[in-house]
Amino acid sequence: MHTDRERCVRAVQSKDARFDGWFFTAVLTTGIYCRPSCPAVPPKPQNMVFHPSAAACQQAGFRACKRCRPDTSPGSPEWNRRADLVARAMRLIADGVVDRDGVPGLAARLGYSTRQVERQLLAELGAGPLALARAQRAQTARLLVETTALPMADVAFAAGFASVRTFNDTVREVFALSPSELRARTPKKDQPPAPGPAAPSTGGTLQLRLPFRAPLNPDNLFGHLAATGVPGVEEWRDGAFRRTLRLPYGHGIVALTPHPDHIGCRLTLTDLRDLTVATSRCRRMLDLDADPVAVDDQLRTDPLLAPLVDKAPGRRVPRTVDEAEFAVRAVLGQQVSTAAARTHAARLVTAYGDPVDDPEGGLTHLFPSPGALAAVDPESLAMPRTRRTTFTTLVRHLADGTLHLGPESDWPATRAQLLALPGFGPWTVDVIAMRALGDPDAFLPTDLGIRRAAQESGLPSTPAALTARAAAWRPWRAYAVQYLWATGGHPINFLPA
CATH class of the missing domain: 3.40.10.10 (DNA Methylphosphotriester Repair Domain)
Structure with a gap:
């Protein structure tokens, strides 16, 4: 633009x-x-x-x-609606890949040469991957300077800088203020108390404000996450959605609270180097970089869909902080109720998840990693034999790396890989594409709730006819799914009390 x-x-x-x-x-x-x-x-x-x-x-x-x-x-909505090289690279940079693995690591994840990645980013964004990562580090540094009492050396380390000198030079260059001047400008009421002499400098709790483009309707967004939450991993408590996070350097617990002009984010990390990654994943889960005006304007062009949009504009697609976790949960939820899917997942969490300490609530575990789930005895799974095969095949492919689900996923190629696995039909694949991969055009014409809502709204209710009608909603069919689902009385459509 x-x-x-x-x-x-x-x-x-x-x-x-x-x-x-x-x-x-x-x-x-x-x-x-x-x-x-x-x-x-x-x-x-x-x-x-x-x-x-x-x-x-x-x-x-x-x-x-x-x-x-x-x-x-807010971030550009371009990176969450596209699946080309630049968009995939931007999602990986937001996930901290350049800071952890360098530009060669970024290129390897994308399957391109370093030179190709640098050339395309420079052509479209006016900056290469190192400059983009540097800008992100500067933003993280400012956040830590203004919202924590960490010593500046710890801030530099947590934000991903190689040295305190580089940290000082970057902050001064980007903000025209030294780090100490940035902290001095923060209102006293917003400054946290200084840590005690024995306080660890590697972890901590931060209070953040996550911006978004208005409007944002929190009902289905938080309602869906709360209603499908896995006990021990996710919970709704005191007006916030809370969950555990598996992160590159440790783990964390986040509490996300909807407000009219921002999302409150209380983030507790075992290692503050995970701040950028954790924030990025929470933004993706809540779809906060979407452009709701563009989405809703397109959907309103259908006269039968327009009343649903006008009734509650700004619906987002509830996504995930861990793509592999969601794929496993999608399989556990095949042809069973939401309650049964949560029960299956909770058993796996208790048996194979890493325990965490949560003094502020009832979270107990991280969701099991694919490697841990690959060790599950199929006979211990309380599900039909065919679904056991689907489960064990999925976790084996995730654990050995032959199937990789992440921010850099090529949507069409990943769809094809999933469809080739036993027990994966169009519904499961498109649910994963919509909520894990972030494809804004994923569509579920065979979903019973969608077909019922379509019929009640005067839209075609057979999968073929509904798909033909939905061609005019592209590239935002995943958002149309949210508006259609919202016509029902399922708990996923309402903020918990």
């Missing part, structure tokens, strides 16, 4: 928050860059230059605006 100068200028002049994260405005006269909705007086059009990423602005020598804080805007 940043190449459409006239449209960008209009968005900046109207302070349109819908375009935050889509592009960034660099101001030639001040040397700063802003989000489109910056509350400051808009600069003259001739002084505006538009970039596709914060990293590109920083590469061009601009500093982040201290007023609108463009580094805290």
Whole structure:
């Protein structure tokens, strides 16, 4: 979008928050860059230059605006609606792959050469993978500086910097303030108490605000997660969805609370180096980088679907923090009730999940890894023999790496791999594509709830006819599924009391 100068200028002049994260405005006269909705007086059009990423602005020598804080805007919805190389790379960078494995590791996960990845990112985003990861580290550093009392050396380590000097130089370059000046600017009421002398510096609890593009309807989003939650791994408590997280350097517990203008995020980590990854995965689970206006406008073009959208706009697709976990749960839920699926999963969690300590609630375990599940005795599974075969085949392929489900997954190729496994039909594959892989166009025309809702809404109810009708909803059919599901009285459609 940043190449459409006239449209960008209009968005900046109207302070349109819908375009935050889509592009960034660099101001030639001040040397700063802003989000489109910056509350400051808009600069003259001739002084505006538009970039596709914060990293590109920083590469061009601009500093982040201290007023609108463009580094805290929602991410671009482009990366969650596309499955090309650039989108897959951006999802992996958000997941911290460059910080952990370098650019060669990123390229290997994508199946391309380092040069190809760098060239395509530079062409579309104006910055290569190292610059994009650096911008992400700067954002993480600012968050830790302003929301924790950690010593600066620990902040640098947790944010992924190789040295304190690099951390200091980057923060000063990006924000035009030293780390200590950033902390001093934080209001006293928002500063946490200093840690005691024996407090560990590797872990901690943080309170974050996760931004999103309005509108956001929390009912089906949190209702679905709460109603299908696996005991011990997930729970609804005191108005928040809580769950355990398996992370690269340790584990964590997150509590997510819906608010009118943000999602409250209380995150407890055993290793603060996992902050960026944990935040990214929570955003993906809640579909917070979606563009609900674009989605709803497209779905409203169908006169029979429009009333469902108008009744409660801004529905998101509830997703997952762990793609392999969700695939296993999808198999456990085949042809059984939600309650039965939760019971099956809870038994596996108790027997094979890693225990965790949760002083603030009732979470007890991490969901078992594919390696742990590969050791399950099939005869111990209380399910039909054919589904046991489906389960054991899936976890074996996940454990040995012949099937990899992750942010970098190529949606069509992964679909084909899943369909080749025994017991995987179109419904299971599309549920995984929708909620684990994040395909916004995944569709479930054979789902009984969808067919019933379609019939009640006057839409065709046979799978073939409904699929033909839904062609006009593309590429947002996964969102149409949420609106159709919401016509029923199932607990997944309501915020828990």
